[in-house]
Amino acid sequence: MTLPPEFALIAQHFRPLAGPGALDLSDDAALLTPPPGRELVLAADAMVAGVHFLPDDSPGNIARKLLRTNLSDLAAMGAQPLGYLLTVSLPRETPPDWLQGFAAGLAADQHEFGLRVLGGDTTSTAGPVSLSLTIIGHVAPGTALRRNGARAGDELWVSGTVGDGTLGLSVALGERAGDAAGHLADRYRIPRPRMALGQGLVGLAHAAMDVSDGLVQDLGHLCRASGCGAVLEAVLVPLSPAAAAVLAAEPALLRRVLTGGDDYELLFAAPPGAAAGIAALAAATGTTATRIGRFVAGDPLVTVLDGQGAPMTLSQEGWSHF
Amino acid sequence: MTLPPEFALIAQHFRPLAGPGALDLSDDAALLTPPPGRELVLAADAMVAGVHFLPDDSPGNIARKLLRTNLSDLAAMGAQPLGYLLTVSLPRETPPDWLQGFAAGLAADQHEFGLRVLGGDTTSTAGPVSLSLTIIGHVAPGTALRRNGARAGDELWVSGTVGDGTLGLSVALGERAGDAAGHLADRYRIPRPRMALGQGLVGLAHAAMDVSDGLVQDLGHLCRASGCGAVLEAVLVPLSPAAAAVLAAEPALLRRVLTGGDDYELLFAAPPGAAAGIAALAAATGTTATRIGRFVAGDPLVTVLDGQGAPMTLSQEGWSHF
Structure with a gap:
């Protein structure tokens, strides 16, 4: 059984998710009256089966990951979500209930995060499922958290726990055991964008970004944008109990924790x-925040120290597509 | 030779194209101060190699087609372009100069149409080149052209010429000869979004849309949105000299002209x-506009009449992905 024409698919699965300006997803474009006196914040992320998610992940989880990776970009800027546009390219042999599950995942997260779909496009592809989402949020003018505000003397913080996503991928691929409760694989499949934390960091943090491609590599981006260096103490990096158990059995995986992707935590600089x-903000927003290092004057280099205070050498700093 | 890391690619090829709010494409998101007192117009279209363009089309033409199909959606709403976000998923074996050509195509059309890139994402894929673009435009509040305003008694108009794109695809695939000057293939590869015509139709037209998936099928969408029927006279449909020559040699291709995709002309309803x-607007904006039928009361059905005034039966009305 193949998919019905895309107009029927859009009407059935996506129209119920549409916001007021979406014009029932049946016009050439959507209309949006910007919230008065606010600055818009815009980001776009693509996800491809076999690269960003596993081809047999449930369509609902894939939808949630797509939306949440984009929400995480808004969180990193301290922005509130408003709406999104979405393009979906599917193999012709996609079973009809795949889109039903995909739309159900979007519906759940639209409700949880308070935003609606505004528009998009559904096409066929001869390749893997290929998704793209553009998210629109807003902030008070001039208050968006940027990557370029860290300065020497700032402390380096990260939200939540690091490494769950990359270890979760490894578990989901069957490369290693552990994670009997499924915590790590769940963290790989469903990011937790730190919306309230990011919004609360406006005025507290000097700079912020979300960690998506590996802690050390992303910290390097923050250093380059800010024009300073950073010292990261590996033993301070917060681990979930599940990740800690995996590392206890295989300590060499610390390097993977420091450089693997899919964390979607906030990395930020703040004065002492x-x-x-x-700490109060993190508690109030249901997460944690941990000091893991400091920013230093000099070239935009990241120094990672081990438990003895000696620099660690990393063969790679993070994920690259090419 | 494989591609360098995506950060280097973005810095080299896309950063020079970025607008002021794009933050050098090196932050988590872009910032956009909406033009005061304007309503935003948003659309997103995906394009996949082998579906929307030929895999060996030049990367510059692919980029221009991607941007122009989205610009055409703004034209259909009577909107002015402001900026766009773009995601690009590329096979790892893509030659480095592909992206250079792609960015050059974007640069040319950014200049021609007056907009800048705001953000995006570059990823790998195991499948064909997969692109997605979200465009942002603006209109005076409440003035956007919609699909739902046609009424019985309105005349049905189309801009430019119809069928060049679908015949051009056929020529580009080597299915037929003709088109020695390359007009048809050029029209397939590089749409001409009717920006000035669309903006000028605000206040003149009751309804508008762009024709992308076939004249008859798209007219059906306009009829359903407006709640009326339409009568289309096939002999009135404007043809380019190159298309007319192909049809003279193979008259049965008229059905393909009426139902093939890739026109990117404006279809609109206006009172007599x-x-x-x-006519004055079309002349002033460097295109043509042709009356090709009328809207009628009743069910939202499209009747296509042949040269003798008899209804034509079409086995399909337009392109569907599935």
Whole structure:
């Protein structure tokens, strides 16, 4: 059984998700009256089966990961979500209930995060499922968190726990055991964008970004944007109990934790005086925030120290597509 | 030779194209201050190699087609372009100069149409080149042209010429000869979005859309949105000299002209009294506009009449992906 024409698919699965300006997804474009006195924040991420998710992941989880990776970009800027546009390219042999599950995942997260679909496109492809989402959020003008505000003397913080996503991928691929409760694989499949934390960091943090391609590599981006260096203490990096158990059995995986992708936590710079405010904010927003290092004057280099205070050598700093 | 890391690719090829709010494409998201007192218009289209363009089309033409199909959606709403976000998923074996040509195509059309890239994402894929673009435009509040305003008694108009794109695809695939000057293949590869015509139709036309998936099928969408029927006279459909020559040799291709995709012309409804204004607007904006039928009361059905005034039966009305 093949898919019905895309107009029927859109009407059945996506129209119920549409916001007021989406014009029932049946016009050439959507209309959006920007919230008065706000600055818009825009990001776009693509996801391809076999690269960003496993081809046999459930379509609902794939939809949620797509939406959440984009939400995480808004969180990193301290923005509130408003809406999104979505393009979906599917093999012709995709079973009809795949789109049903995909739309159900979107519906759940639209409800959880408070945004609606505004428009998009559905096409066929001779390759793997290929998705793209553009998200629109808003901030008070001039308040967006940027990557370029870190300065020497700032403390380096990260939200939540690091490494669950990359270890979860490894578990999901059957490369290693552990994770009996499924925590790691779940973290790989469903990111937790730190919306409330990011919004609360406006005024507290000097700079922020989300960690998606590996902690060390992404910290390097933050350093280059800010024009300073950073020292990261590996033993301070927060681990989930599940990740800690995997590392206890295989300590060499620490390098993977520091450089693997799919964390979707916030990495941020804040002055030492902000520590109490950050701790209170993290508690109030249902997450944690951990100091893992500091920013230093000099070239935009990341130094990773091991438990003895000696620099670690990493063969790669993070994920690259090419 | 494989591609360098995506950060280097983005810095080299896309950063020079970025607008002021794009933050050098090196932050998590872009910032956009909406033009005061304007309504935003948003559309997203995906394009996949082998579906929307030929895999050996030049990367510059592919980029221009991607941007122009989205610009055509803005034209259909009467909107002015502002900016866009773009995701590009490429096979790892893509030659480095492919992206150079792709960016050069974007640069040329950014200049021609007056917009800048705001953000995006570059990823790998195990499948064909897969592209997605979200475009942002603006209109005076409440003035956007919609599909739902046609009424019985309105005249049915189309801009430019119809069928060049679908005949051009056929020529490009080597299915037929003719088109020695390359007009048809060029029209398949590089759409001409009717920006100035669309903007000028605000206040003149009751409804508009762009023709991308076949004249008859798209007219059906306009009829369903407006709740009326339409009568289309096939002999009135404007043909380019190159298309007319192909049809003279193979008259049965008229059905393909009426139902093939890739026209990217504007289809619109206007009251009879607007005819002189439309003709003047078309002349002033460097295109043509042709009356090809009328809207009628009743069910949202499209009747296509042949040269003898008899209804034509079409085995399909347009392109469907599935």
